[in-house]
Structures are given as structure tokens and as C-alpha cells.
Amino acid sequence: MFAKQLTVFIENRTGRLAEVLGVLRENNVNILSLSLADTTEFGLLRLIVDNAAAGKEKLTEKGFSSLLSDVSIIKIPHKVGSLQELLKIIDKNGVNIEYMYGLSVKCDDAFIVLKASDGKKVDEILTANGVGTITCEELAQI
Amino acid sequence: MIWNEAKECMSRDQMTALQSARLVKLVDYMYHNVPFYRKKMQAVGLMPGDIRSIEDITKLPFTTKDDLRDNYPFGLFAVPNSQIVRIHASSGTTGKATVVGYTRRDLDIWAECVARCMTMAGVTKDDIIQIAYGYGLFTGGLGAHDGAQKIGATVVPMSTGNTKKLTTMMLDFGATAIACTPSYLLHISEVLAEEGVLDQVKLKRAICGAEPWTEKMHHEIETKLNIQAFDIYGLSEVMGPGVACDCEFHKGLHVCEDHFYPEVLDPATLMPVGDGETGELAFTTLTKEGLPLIRYRTKDLTSIDHSTCECGRTSARISRFKGRVDDMLIIRGVNVFPSQIEAALVEVDEVTPHYMMVVDRVNNLDTLEVQVELDQKYYTDEIRVIEALTKKIAHVIQQALGINAKVKIVEPQSLIRSQGKAVHVIDKRKLY
Numbered sequence: 188m189f190a191k192q193l194t195v196f197i198e199n200r201t202g203r204l205a206e207v208l209g210v211l212r213e214n215n216v217n218i219l220s221l222s223l224a225d226t227t228e229f230g231l232l233r234l235i236v237d238n239a240a241a242g243k244e245k246l247t248e249k250g251f252s253s254l255l256s257d258v259s260i261i262k263i264p265h266k267v268g269s270l271q272e273l274l275k276i277i278d279k280n281g282v283n284i285e286y287m288y289g290l291s292v293k294c295d296d297a298f299i300v301l302k303a304s305d306g307k308k309v310d311e312i313l314t315a316n317g318v319g320t321i322t323c324e325e326l327a328q329i
Numbered sequence: 330m331i332w333n334e335a336k337e338c339m340s341r342d343q344m345t346a347l348q349s350a351r352l353v354k355l356v357d358y359m360y361h362n363v364p365f366y367r368k369k370m371q372a373v374g375l376m377p378g379d380i381r382s383i384e385d386i387t388k389l390p391f392t393t394k395d396d397l398r399d400n401y402p403f404g405l406f407a408v409p410n411s412q413i414v415r416i417h418a419s420s421g422t423t424g425k426a427t428v429v430g431y432t433r434r435d436l437d438i439w440a441e442c443v444a445r446c447m448t449m450a451g452v453t454k455d456d457i458i459q460i461a462y463g464y465g466l467f468t469g470g471l472g473a474h475d476g477a478q479k480i481g482a483t484v485v486p487m488s489t490g491n492t493k494k495l496t497t498m499m500l501d502f503g504a505t506a507i508a509c510t511p512s513y514l515l516h517i518s519e520v521l522a523e524e525g526v527l528d529q530v531k532l533k534r535a536i537c538g539a540e541p542w543t544e545k546m547h548h549e550i551e552t553k554l555n556i557q558a559f560d561i562y563g564l565s566e567v568m569g570p571g572v573a574c575d576c577e578f579h580k581g582l583h584v585c586e587d588h589f590y591p592e593v594l595d596p597a598t599l600m601p602v603g604d605g606e607t608g609e610l611a612f613t614t615l616t617k618e619g620l621p622l623i624r625y626r627t628k629d630l631t632s633i634d635h636s637t638c639e640c641g642r643t644s645a646r647i648s649r650f651k652g653r654v655d656d657m658l659i660i661r662g663v664n665v666f667p668s669q670i671e672a673a674l675v676e677v678d679e680v681t682p683h684y685m686m687v688v689d690r691v692n693n694l695d696t697l698e699v700q701v702e703l704d705q706k707y708y709t710d711e712i713r714v715i716e717a718l719t720k721k722i723a724h725v726i727q728q729a730l731g732i733n734a735k736v737k738i739v740e741p742q743s744l745i746r747s748q749g750k751a752v753h754v755i756d757k758r759k760l761y
Contacts (some may be wrong), residue, residue: 194710196703198740224712228737231712252741254708285711302710 443476446574454481468569581646
């Protein structure tokens with residue numbers, strides 16, 4: 188199962204990030220997790236939100252370049268070593284990880300947002316190994 | 330269709346004879362009516378009788394933009410103000426405005442030339458044409474207006490500055506043609522796309538000019554709007570839009586040669602070069618009364634082709650401009666024309682045709698930054714994709730210019746879309 192990640196291209200200018208967040212706030216789009224990949228010139232703000240399609244639409248209206256892409260949100264036990272166990276499974280199958288970021292919530296589970304060179308294959312690996320994935324909407328309910 | 334077959338399709342011999350007769354008359358007229366040019370001729374020991382045919386033109390002194398500025402405002406006019414019926418002026422970014430004056434006959438010839446050009450672009454009396462060049466001192470608006478009116482098209486004098494009104498009227502009136510700068514037309518197409526009304530546009534053709542544009546922009550305009558786009562050329566000193574235009578075969582711009590004699594000059598020797606060779610374009614206005622100019626150096630770089638075109642016209646064709654002599658930047662000792670960057674970016678699908686060059690000097694070293702916008706189709710969530718693209722563009726520019734440029738990808742729609750001439754260079758160096 189894939190989840191929709193919202194990515195926004197942001198130039199490295201003071202206040203630009205706040206403007207993006209302002210658009211999401213005004214439209215009542217809640218952020219569940221995020222990662223900001225930064226370079227000297229620009230950043231890519233990757234967001235897991237409760238309504239990615241609405242977020243993209245509103246950002247586009249305001250002139251931001253945004254993109255929806257498929258990522259896996261993987262549920263793992265909230266305990267030492269579980270992330271490494273997950274990566275072992277993926278590595279064993281020869282899939283490269285493009286990027287990942289995480290969030291932990293107040294329960295027994297933690298969640299990892301992961302994008303791999305071959306997303307479909309990762310999804311199959313996870314299913315075969317009994318590792319659960321969830322959608323943004325499900326995540327929002329937790 | 331051809332507006333004036335007798336003039337646009339005459340044999341080369343007939344054309345040379347006509348140009349010769351008109352040049353002889355012009356030189357005599359200038360000598361007796363423009364003291365400034367008389368002095369120029371006297372300085373090189375030239376009398377009107379020394380010019381007997383068009384081949385003798387190389388004996389005549391050049392005219393430059395500085396000559397026009399030095400004689401601001403009316404010093405080069407060949408007639409008293411009682412015969413001047415219209416004044417235009419070009420913006421003086423580097424000093425005083427350049428002022429041009431027209432007699433009633435000049436305006437008639439101007440309309441004739443624009444009518445020829447618009448007919449080349451397929452405009453007929455059945456068209457509804459929006460003129461979206463600025464109306465006023467700029468020659469674009471009124472020049473295109475008079476030509477379209479002469480054809481008998483339904484002219485809508487939009488001018489510039491209100492894109493919303495323009496797009497609304499374009500749809501409501503069912504406009505079939507538009508005349509404006511190519512960058513403004515791209516902006517208009519973006520606005521139409523945003524409004525989601527592109528499929529309701531009845532536009533068939535666009536006559537674009539007043540700024541250089543690339544093959545890629547040409548293609549983008551044609552596909553986005555599903556129209557044919559034509560390149561019209563002119564400059565206020567010579568007349569305004571309508572000096573030349575391309576026909577449906579798009580193999581160079583046909584010059585209205587019976588009125589404007591074109592020369593392409595070697596930038597170093599200033600001697601005419603052969604067909605196909607690049608040089609600076611110069612014009613002699615063979616029939617103008619108000620402000621006639623001999624061998625006016627345009628600073629535009631082009632090449633010329635005297636062969637007969639597939640459309641049947643025999644008039645000389647000038648190529649799409651390859652740069653401007655005075656746009657030339659010297660970066661780390663290398664001559665760079667913005668048009669080269671433009672041409673290089675055509676190779677890169679992932680970016681839009683808009684770009685900005687920022688030149689600076691850091692620690693006594695020139696730096697060049699080229700800013701480009703990512704095309705919407707190529708948005709990504711991966712840094713390495715953008716980094717690879719940055720490298721690719723830098724490589725393309727390196728290949729084209731021979732210098733290293735820092736490429737910066739900027740947010741969409743963040744580069745300036747001008748309604749007049751597009752600005753592509755910011756030079757922050759303080760060299761003088």
C-alpha cells in the first residue's frame with residue numbers, strides 16, 4: 188500500500204518555508220510528518236499530510252511547484268533495533284533507498300516514511316514479510 | 330496571399346534597378362536637407378553625383394544611434410515640422426530618448442509595409458486582430474494598428490497592461506489574430522491555461538516581434554495556443570514594425586527591400602559579407618521623407634539570403650537574429666551573447682524558455698549565474714534529479730559558450746515575464 192507524499196520545491200529565501208506552511212494552515216491541511224532536504228540553493232520539503240490532494244491544489248494556486256508521489260509509510264514496533272531489522276529485509280532484496288524519515292507517536296508503533304528506487308518491489312517485500320503499511324488518512328486517525 | 334505582388338516578387342534585376350534609382354535620389358535629398366549628413370559626406374570628400382547605383386552604397390558613411398542622440402530631438406529631420414505628422418520615441422535606457430518623425434507619406438508607406446507583413450502571416454480582412462503592443466511613443470502599437478487597418482481586419486487596440494481584459498475580449502470577440510511581443514504571448518497563454526479556457530480560444534495566428542525569441546519559444550507558443558506564430562521585425566529608427574516578417578515557410582524574414590535596403594556587415598571591417606555569413610545588419614531607408622537614414626547600423630547580428638523563397642517572394646530574407654552587437658557581454662574575456670544561452674537552453678526539455686543571466690565580479694573574477702525555471706512536467710521529490718539537471722544545463726552552456734556557469738533552478742513563474750522587451754541580463758559588475 189502506498190501513501191501520497193506532497194513535495195514542494197522551495198528556493199533558499201528567508202520566509203519562504205513559512206509561506207508554504209501558511210498556505211497549508213489557511214486550508215486546514217494538517218502535517219503528520221515532514222522532512223526538509225536542503226542544498227545551498229534550494230530545498231525539497233517533503234510532507235505527509237492528512238489531505239495531500241487538497242494541499243497540492245492550494246499550493247499550486249499560490250504559485251508553488253508541488254508534486255504528489257507514492258511513498259511507503261511503514262509501521263514498525265517502537266523499540267530499539269526495529270528500524271535496522273526493516274532495512275535488513277529491504278537490503279537483502281537489493282533495493283536502494285532514496286530517502287526516508289520517521290515519526291513516532293504515543294503508542295507502541297513508530298512509522299517510517301520510505302521511498303526506494305523500486306517502490307513496487309519494496310511493497311511486495313513488506314507484504315511478504317508481514318510488515319504493515321498505512322495510508323495518510325489512517326495515519327491521521329492515530 | 331501576397332499583398333503587393335508587383336513589389337514583393339519582382340526580379341532581382343528590377344529590384345536592383347529600383348533600389349539604385351531610389352538611392353541616387355535619396356543621397357541628393359539628404360545632401361541638401363540634412364546638414365549633419367552633408368558634413369559627413371563632405372568629410373570623406375563625397376558629392377551626391379558620386380553615387381550612381383546601389384553598389385556605390387559602400388562609399389557612404391554610416392549612421393549610428395549616437396548620431397540620433399547627438400541631434401536630439403529633431404536635428405536629423407529632413408523636413409520642417411509643418412510636414413511632420415507623427416512623432417515616436419524609443420526608451421532611452423542609456424541616455425536621451427531616440428526621437429523619430431514621420432510625414433504623411435511615411436505613415437502611408439509604413440502601413441503598406443505592415444500590411445505586407447501581416448498578409449505574409451495570413452491576416453485578411455476577415456480577421457479580428459488584437460494589437461497588444463504598447464500604444465504611445467513606442468512604434469509597436471500604432472504601427473501594427475495602421476497596417477492591420479489597411480488590410481481591413483477588425484482591429485482591437487488592446488495595448489498592454491491589462492491581461493485579464495485582453496483574455497476576456499479574446500474569448501468574447503472570438504479574436505483570430507494577435508500582435509504582441511512573444512514573451513507577452515507566452516504569458517497570455519499561461520493565463521489562459523490557468524483560467525482553463527485554452528480550448529475556447531479561436532486564435533489562428535500571432536504576429537510577434539520587438540524582442541528576440543528562440544525557435545523553442547516559437548514552438549511553445551504554437552503548440553500551447555494551437556496557432557501559427559510569425560516573426561515581425563522592425564526598429565523605430567528605420568520605421569517601426571514591418572521592416573521584415575517571415576512567411577508560412579519560416580525560412581528567414583522577408584525585408585520590404587524596395588523601401589529598406591539591407592546590408593550585412595563584417596563586424597571587424599564593416600564591409601558587406603556574402604549570403605549566409607553572419608554580420609551586423611544595416612539599413613538605408615530608400616523612400617523615407619521625415620527621418621531618412623543612410624546605412625543605419627542596427628547592431629543586430631544576422632545573415633542574408635537573396636534566393637527566391639518557396640512562397641514566391643523574391644525579397645531578400647534575413648535570418649532569425651543571432652544576437653546584438655551591444656548585448657555582447659565579456660565574461661572572463663569571452664564574448665557572450667544572451668541569445669547563445671537561449672539557444673543552449675532549447676536543448677533542455679526540463680526547463681521553460683525563460684531565463685536570467687546574473688553576471689557579477691567576486692574577488693576580481695567574473696561569475697555567471699544562469700537562472701532557469703523547472704518545467705511543471707519535471708517536478709521531482711528527489712534532490713539528485715535536480716542536481717543532475719543542474720549539471721546537465723551547466724554542461725550544455727559550457728559547450729555553447731566555452732565558459733563555466735553556475736546554474737540555479739528557481740521556483741516556477743519567478744522569472745520576470747515582461748510586457749515589453751524581456752530583460753535577460755543583470756550585470757552587477759561595477760566596471761566603470
